[in-house]
Amino acid sequence: AELQMLKAVDVNKENTIAQFKEEVGRLRSCLTEKEKQHKEVLAQASPLSELKAMKEQLRQKEEQLQAKQQQASMLSAELRDASSARDRTMADLYRMRLETDALQQGKQEALAQCSRLERLVKQMKDDAQQEAEQQAKSEVCRVEDEAGADPATVAELQREVEDEAAADPATVAELQREVEDLKLRLHMAAEHYKEKYKECQRLQRQVVKLSEQPGELRKNPAAEAMAVPLSVSPDISVPGSPGSADPMLEAIIQEKLKGFSREASDRSDKYRKCKQMLSEEKERSCMFADELAKMEVKLKEQLKTNDSLKLQLAAEEDRYKSQVAEKGRALKELKDTLAALMKDKERLEEDLQKSAGAGRKTEAVVSEEMRIQSVFLQYPLPYPQDAPTPLLVPQSPTQLHFGNPYSTSDARDGADGEFSDDLLPRLPPVGPPSWDSNVVCIQPARNLSRPDGLEDPEEQQNNNNNGNTNEQPAATTEPHSPFLNDGQTPLGFESSVNVHMRCPLCELIFPPNYDQRKFVEHVESHWKVCPMCSEQFPLDCDQKIFENHVLTHFDSANMLNFD
Numbered sequence: 259a260e261l262q263m264l265k266a267v268d269v270n271k272e273n274t275i276a277q278f279k280e281e282v283g284r285l286r287s288c289l290t291e292k293e294k295q296h297k298e299v300l301a302q303a304s305p306l307s308e309l310k311a312m313k314e315q316l317r318q319k320e321e322q323l324q325a326k327q328q329q330a331s332m333l334s335a336e337l338r339d340a341s342s343a344r345d346r347t348m349a350d351l352y353r354m355r356l357e358t359d360a361l362q363q364g365k366q367e368a369l370a371q372c373s374r375l376e377r378l379v380k381q382m383k384d385d386a387q388q389e390a391e392q393q394a395k396s397e398v399c400r401v402e403d404e405a406g407a408d409p410a411t412v413a414e415l416q417r418e419v420e421d422e423a424a425a426d427p428a429t430v431a432e433l434q435r436e437v438e439d440l441k442l443r444l445h446m447a448a449e450h451y452k453e454k455y456k457e458c459q460r461l462q463r464q465v466v467k468l469s470e471q472p473g474e475l476r477k478n479p480a481a482e483a484m485a486v487p488l489s490v491s492p493d494i495s496v497p498g499s500p501g502s503a504d505p506m507l508e509a510i511i512q513e514k515l516k517g518f519s520r521e522a523s524d525r526s527d528k529y530r531k532c533k534q535m536l537s538e539e540k541e542r543s544c545m546f547a548d549e550l551a552k553m554e555v556k557l558k559e560q561l562k563t564n565d566s567l568k569l570q571l572a573a574e575e576d577r578y579k580s581q582v583a584e585k586g587r588a589l590k591e592l593k594d595t596l597a598a599l600m601k602d603k604e605r606l607e608e609d610l611q612k613s614a615g616a617g618r619k620t621e622a623v624v625s626e627e628m629r630i631q632s633v634f635l636q637y638p639l640p641y642p643q644d645a646p647t648p649l650l651v652p653q654s655p656t657q658l659h660f661g662n663p664y665s666t667s668d669a670r671d672g673a674d675g676e677f678s679d680d681l682l683p684r685l686p687p688v689g690p691p692s693w694d695s696n697v698v699c700i701q702p703a704r705n706l707s708r709p710d711g712l713e714d715p716e717e718q719q720n721n722n723n724n725g726n727t728n729e730q731p732a733a734t735t736e737p738h739s740p741f742l743n744d745g746q747t748p749l750g751f752e753s754s755v756n757v758h759m760r761c762p763l764c765e766l767i768f769p770p771n772y773d774q775r776k777f778v779e780h781v782e783s784h785w786k787v788c789p790m791c792s793e794q795f796p797l798d799c800d801q802k803i804f805e806n807h808v809l810t811h812f813d814s815a816n817m818l819n820f821d
Contacts, residue, residue: 260350275567278336278567289581341564351557393458762781788807
């Protein structure tokens with residue numbers, strides 16, 4: 259059973275090794291396919307139009323890198339399990355070898371003890387047999403003596419009784435009493451013989467018990483054979499019975515000889531059986547030694563295969579690390595190219611904004627000249643028109659960071675409601691106005707839209723384009739206000755008060771000269787922004803809804819499955 263278990267363990271190890279090789283082949287094929295796809299994408303995609311695809315590929319490569327790291331950890335864990343199984347197998351083999359040595363030593367000790375017990379039993383049997391033979395011989399001699407003496411005495415007494423009976427009846431009666439006394443003595447001798455016979459049987463049973471006690475050996479049939487001649491009824495040897503002398507002795511001797519022959523045959527059978535058992539035990543020990551040698555050879559082969567697998571795994575790990583390093587360098591290059599492309603994009607956007615600002619300035623100058631030329635006076639000025647003195651500090655309208663709060667139009671320019679210096683009309687000073695006439699103060703209307711930083715960049719760009727187109731008619735229509743009459747000019751409402759910027763979500767106040775971009779980044783930090791369409795979600799929005807929205811930008815049919 260242990261050999262079968264070890265064979266099953268070897269088969270399982272071979273299966274795991276085959277699985278590892280298949281997994282390594284699949285990983286190599288996957289890496290080659292990914293490299294081909296990456297090369298095709300780099301060959302086909304243009305930097306400006308495929309930035310999103312490059313980001314997606316970057317994310318996929320990172321996920322693949324994580325998957326490869328997990329696979330490497332799994333392979334290392336399986337290798338640790340295989341090494342632990344190998345250690346357990348070696349421990350089991352060592353334990354089996356120790357048990358085999360202990361069994362062989364125990365077998366040798368048992369054989370030595372068995373031989374010693376056999377010698378002891380044989381000696382005890384010989385002693386008991388000699389003692390029983392001596393007792394039997396003495397009893398037989400005594401019985402023969404008594405049996406040989408009594409008939410002559412009886413015959414002699416009978417003759418004397420007959421002779422004296424004829425002579426004297428008193429003498430006859432005395433002789434009869436003597437005869438009766440002799441018969442009584444014969445009967446007593448028979449009883450004594452019976453007692454001796456019982457004592458011999460008891461001693462024989464004690465000898466058998468003593469022979470059975472050491473080593474718990476089987477009952478020797480020779481002891482039973484020895485009891486056969488003594489089992490004859492002692493009544494046969496009773497003096498006075500016919501044929502009680504020589505035939506009984508011959509029968510006893512024959513029975514003893516038969517018992518001796520049976521005992522010798524039993525001993526020879528027992529010796530033959532022990533010899534056969536010893537040969538079988540030697541064969542079994544040789545078989546165990548052969549199996550142990552085979553297992554040692556298999557174990558050495560398994561150790562060699564494990565070493566080769568370790569070397570292969572180390573080579574695979576080195577190659578995998580080199581591939582990971584190459585992928586990391588490729589990813590770094592992609593990131594660098596992406597950063598360069600982003601910088602180019604920002605520079606192009608700035609150039610576009612500058613060109614748009616220059617166009618707006620030229621348009622504003624042309625519209626201002628046209629408006630100045632269209633001004634006419636209905637009544638003459640009460641004061642002489644002198645040349646205007648130049649201002650020491652050029653005046654510029656205040657920039658509103660939160661848009662025009664009083665405007666009625668919903669459209670906003672690219673700066674989210676801020677007034678540009680080029681869009682405001684600049685009129686030269688024409689002298690003090692008449693206090694009797696109406697004074698018109700241009701104030702911006704309230705803007706009900708949300709503050710800066712809460713719009714998408716694409717919407718801001720669209721608003722910039724729309725604002726550029728809508729600013730020109732606004733600049734041309736302002737001078738045609740119905741309040742401009744009686745030769746009076748409008749007064750520009752220029753506030754010198756610094757306006758603080760306030761976050762509309764956390765009520766955090768920023769200084770007036772704070773960077774607009776940082777302010778927008780702060781406001782956007784309160785929102786979750788989609789990396790594909792820049793759509794904003796509140797922070798308490800469900801993460802599942804946000805992920806589903808992001809996944810809608812990808813084609814589910816072409817997405818790679820890394821499960």
